[in-house]
Amino acid sequence: MLNILSAAAGAGAPPAWIQFLPLVGMGLIFWFLIIRPQMRRQKEHQQKIAAIKKNDKVVTAGGLIGKVIKVDDDYADIELAQGVRVKAVKNTIGDIIPPAGKAAAND
Numbered sequence: 001m002l003n004i005l006s007a008a009a010g011a012g013a014p015p016a017w018i019q020f021l022p023l024v025g026m027g028l029i030f031w032f033l034i035i036r037p038q039m040r041r042q043k044e045h046q047q048k049i050a051a052i053k054k055n056d057k058v059v060t061a062g063g064l065i066g067k068v069i070k071v072d073d074d075y076a077d078i079e080l081a082q083g084v085r086v087k088a089v090k091n092t093i094g095d096i097i098p099p100a101g102k103a104a105a106n107d
Helices: 002-011 021-050
Strands: 057-060 065-071 075-081 084-089 093-097
Touching: 021 093, 057 075
Parallel strands: none
Antiparallel strands: 057 065, 057 093, 065 075, 075 084
């Protein structure tokens, strides 16, 4: 009986780095399920914004739909209705609406 107790006491605690494995695992899961896809969507959005040109139909982050009249480095002039023009920051443009004759890319 004494040998069993001394063997169990001699085994000791596991190394400290093993205690951090669950935290590292959770960090990796968090990275692959949340951070990485979000970075990919952000990169795609930046590419869309960089490709905006005159006469594109766009949707702003506020939900307004209009046609691009003029594009600068940081701003886009958008015509919401005939004679109604606004200047929007390019990063607030949410999406580009494909022309009516073409199907969306995911269809």
